[in-house]
Amino acid sequence: MDPALLAAVLAFVAVGGVGLAFSGGGSQPVTATKRVKQVAGTQKSDRRNQAVENAALKRRQSTQEALKDLANSEKQSRKRRYSVKGQIAQAGIKLTLTQYWMMAGAAAAVLTIAGLIIQGPIGAAMGFFIGLFGLPRWVLGFMVGGRQKKFASQLADSIDVIVRGVKSGLPLGQCLRIIAAESPEPLRSEFQQLVDSQAMGVPLETGMQRMYDHMPLPEVNFFSIVLIIQQKTGGNLSESLGNLSSVLRSRKLMVEKVKALSAEAKASAMIIGSLPVCVGGLVYFTRPAYIGVLFEHPVGHLILMGCVVLMSAGIFIMHKMVNFKF
Numbered sequence: 001m002d003p004a005l006l007a008a009v010l011a012f013v014a015v016g017g018v019g020l021a022f023s024g025g026g027s028q029p030v031t032a033t034k035r036v037k038q039v040a041g042t043q044k045s046d047r048r049n050q051a052v053e054n055a056a057l058k059r060r061q062s063t064q065e066a067l068k069d070l071a072n073s074e075k076q077s078r079k080r081r082y083s084v085k086g087q088i089a090q091a092g093i094k095l096t097l098t099q100y101w102m103m104a105g106a107a108a109a110v111l112t113i114a115g116l117i118i119q120g121p122i123g124a125a126m127g128f129f130i131g132l133f134g135l136p137r138w139v140l141g142f143m144v145g146g147r148q149k150k151f152a153s154q155l156a157d158s159i160d161v162i163v164r165g166v167k168s169g170l171p172l173g174q175c176l177r178i179i180a181a182e183s184p185e186p187l188r189s190e191f192q193q194l195v196d197s198q199a200m201g202v203p204l205e206t207g208m209q210r211m212y213d214h215m216p217l218p219e220v221n222f223f224s225i226v227l228i229i230q231q232k233t234g235g236n237l238s239e240s241l242g243n244l245s246s247v248l249r250s251r252k253l254m255v256e257k258v259k260a261l262s263a264e265a266k267a268s269a270m271i272i273g274s275l276p277v278c279v280g281g282l283v284y285f286t287r288p289a290y291i292g293v294l295f296e297h298p299v300g301h302l303i304l305m306g307c308v309v310l311m312s313a314g315i316f317i318m319h320k321m322v323n324f325k326f
Contacts (some may be wrong), residue, residue, distance in 0.1 A: 073195040084140075089214050091143040091187055100136065108132035147186050148217055153252070154187045155219050166238040172227075173198060190214060204231055219248055260320050269318040274310060 088095050090265040108131030115127030158179045165175035176198070180191040190211055208224035226244050230237050283291045294300035 084137075087137070087140045087144060090147065090216070092138055092147050092189065092214075092218065104132050104136040107135055111135070124323065148215060151190065151215050152217055152219050153185065153187050155223065156245050156248040156252070158183055158187055159190070159241050159248070163238045163241045167240070172237070187217075204228065219251070222247070223282065250309065265322045269315075269322050272319065273311070273315045276307070 032246050084100060085097060088097075088100060111127030111131035112124045113127075115123030115125070117123075161179055162172070162175040165178065166172065173195070176191055177195050180188060180195045183191065193214075194207045194211055196212065198204065205228050208227060212220050212224055220299075222244055226240050227237075229235075230240060280291065294304050
């Protein structure tokens, strides 16, 4: 072979080997760098996802703890709400327990005398019991029911005020003060007590619990849960309260619809329940000797007792049939 040709081939092979070596050595560091960047990015993404999961877990735990605290507070305050003092506070009247029992005693004395004149000792005992325990609690219940209906009808509007105030940048405390200053009764007095307790340093949870003691309504309970959970876990307060306002308005529409659908059944139940009493009263005033046997003869006493039991059972059943809880 020609020595010149051989030298040329060897030179070509040498140059190709050097180029291949340089190209292979340069690609390896580039690939390793890419892998390091990919691993670092994966680790950052994993840490970010773990942080998000931890935050969500802490928020769920805080929410569960807040709901447990509210449930415990509900059990503890249930007895206070159904006491005489709690009923007076719910009615929104300035009356002490001493004054209440004095008025109940006066009503019991009047009804005792009237029962003694009309029916004798049995009538006196019934008049005393009704005047001391029945009539005052019935009046309190009537006042409480009317006040709660007004409060429930106004609460959705007050929540809308808070939503608009929070969206415009006002703090929650300022929104509560606006409601306490510009809302009608009984919303004004309840929110004024909440604002005063906040000014004295009372926690929001305690202030909302006092409001719920004065107004034991599901709407107030929902409102309290939203505020307390948002305070402990954070979140979009305006969005949460906006959804609550929509729920309360839908609930009110459903209540009115149920009342309209059950009005005929309630009227029928009232007529059927009051008919025997009205007929008995008319017979007593028109023919007292005819119906007086029921009050004078022992068999008549048994018949009256059976009538009272059966009428009470019938009224109770009709009440359950036409009374809807939601």
